[in-house]
Amino acid sequence: MKTSELIQYLDAYLEINKIPDASQNGLQVEGKVEVKKLGVAVDACQDSIAAAVAAGVDLLLVHHGLFWDKPVRLVGSEFRRVQALIANGINLYTAHLPLDWHPQVGNNAVLARKLGFEPATGFGASGAADGRCIGCIAEAQTSIALAPFLKLLASVLHADVRADLFGTHQIKRIAIVTGGGAFLLPHVLCAGVDAYITGEPKHSYFHFTKENKLNVIYGGHYETETFGVLALAEHLQQKFQLPFEFFHFPTGL
Numbered sequence: 398m399k400t401s402e403l404i405q406y407l408d409a410y411l412e413i414n415k416i417p418d419a420s421q422n423g424l425q426v427e428g429k430v431e432v433k434k435l436g437v438a439v440d441a442c443q444d445s446i447a448a449a450v451a452a453g454v455d456l457l458l459v460h461h462g463l464f465w466d467k468p469v470r471l472v473g474s475e476f477r478r479v480q481a482l483i484a485n486g487i488n489l490y491t492a493h494l495p496l497d498w499h500p501q502v503g504n505n506a507v508l509a510r511k512l513g514f515e516p517a518t519g520f521g522a523s524g525a526a527d528g529r530c531i532g533c534i535a536e537a538q539t540s541i542a543l544a545p546f547l548k549l550l551a552s553v554l555h556a557d558v559r560a561d562l563f564g565t566h567q568i569k570r571i572a573i574v575t576g577g578g579a580f581l582l583p584h585v586l587c588a589g590v591d592a593y594i595t596g597e598p599k600h601s602y603f604h605f606t607k608e609n610k611l612n613v614i615y616g617g618h619y620e621t622e623t624f625g626v627l628a629l630a631e632h633l634q635q636k637f638q639l640p641f642e643f644f645h646f647p648t649g650l
């Protein structure tokens with residue numbers, strides 16, 4: 398399909414401009430005018446770009462792109478990433494918060510459903526004019542004990558999790574903000590949830606968690622953010638018969 402048509406579809410489906418974001422979301426680097434194969438990755442790092450070149454993809458879709466709020470100089474590793482994309486005609490499309498928030502293919506909603514919870518309301522104000530949130534509060538039909546819940550989470554994430562457990566032993570209502578959501582912990586206090594799942598831990602919140610008797614589970618910034626790009630790629634494969642490859646470069650963080 399035409400790259401311009403795919404970009405137009407993605408911008409509309411993800412409502413790319415509706416959520417304030419430090420990431421420059423949308424098409425970041427222009428490449429071939431025709432897309433026959435997609436690549437998806439969490440990070441627009443050199444490894445993902447090299448894998449995209451080797452796999453012959455025409456558009457690489459990532460969660461963490463190359464361009465954020467501050468301008469970067471195209472020198473060193475920044476230059477090499479852009480050079481490899483341009484030399485191989487690969488389009489780079491980035492969806493950061495729009496792919497956290499999204500009710501169907503967003504990191505938070507997909508992770509919640511994989512755990513058997515249904516997103517009920519938003520969690521974590523984004524600053525969007527319409528009040529949409531970054532993450533979600535999700536509920537299960539029946540409560541699940543903490544130990545099997547942790548086992549389930551580790552198996553869904555394919556990784557060990559760090560669990561700071563000072564709260565209830567029965568889990569029915571959870572808040573999720575994938576990636577770097579530790580800064581939202583003060584808001585978890587008034588959210589009335591049994592556990593909070595985010596990606597990356599922050600030392601300064603350990604005692605806060607303990608003293609406020611919360612359950613906070615850190616599933617890894619990388620691992621919790623693989624769901625959105627994969628769900629989006631599956632959606633595009635179904636809708637436009639575009640084959641895709643997932644380039645997996647975990648950071649352990």
Ligand SMILES: [Zn+2]
Binds near residue numbers: 575576577618622
């Ligand atoms: Zn992230």
